[in-house]
């Protein structure tokens with residue numbers, strides 16, 4: 001398996017949300033996924049608790065069921081979002097929406113769906129506890145996504161299936177009361193490996209030195 005020769009900066013700059021360029025026809029080897037997951041395990045966690053769980057779904061029927069849940073959440077979400085947007089914002093977002101619609105339509109065809117979970121639930125918890133939980137899964141998942149990109153795989157952070165987290169837990173046998181799903185990451189080889197930096201606001205609009 002040839003590794004891409006991206007520098008660390010290039011990797012950080014070009015790890016995009018990949019949707020239309022996911023290769024839906026090429027299977028992903030289990031060993032490659034395990035390499036990415038082992039690298040994800042090196043991420044930090046609050047109190048070094050390491051409460052991660054990664055559910056890797058390749059089964060056709062389970063992917064189809066997750067795709068259904070995702071779309072059940074996507075359609076009302078997209079309708080609400082479109083209604084709330086100004087014309088200007090709609091224009092800038094139209095590429096993202098077209099890409100997101102494509103992913104919604106094809107979710108079940110993506111060869112691998114990874115559901116990162118964390119032990120414990122955040123409902124009713126203080127913001128410190130919530131930050132501890134979310135902050136203990138997000139770095140690991142992003143490491144997984146970076147490691148995937150370094151191996152020619154594309155990923156996209158998605159959260160919409162969580163509207164139906166309970167139903168997804170039933171489909172996958174996840175103990176809902178003890179374990180919280182945090183995302184649904186489609187994983188596939190990319191069609192081409194060249195990706196660009198994304199559009200971002202100037203740094204000084206969001207960096208505050210010493211004082212807000």
Ligand SMILES: Cc1cc2nc3c(=O)[nH]c(=O)nc-3n(C[C@H](O)[C@H](O)[C@H](O)COP(=O)(O)O)c2cc1C
Pocket residue numbers: 015016017018096099100103156157158159160161198
């Ligand atoms: C917390 C979070 C939730 C997201 N949820 C979704 C989602 O449900 N569906 C989707 O298609 N993209 C989702 N995205 C991807 C964003 O749309 C994407 O990161 C953004 O448009 C910027 O594009 P880039 O990642 O290529 O820079 C999510 C990203 C984050 C960080």
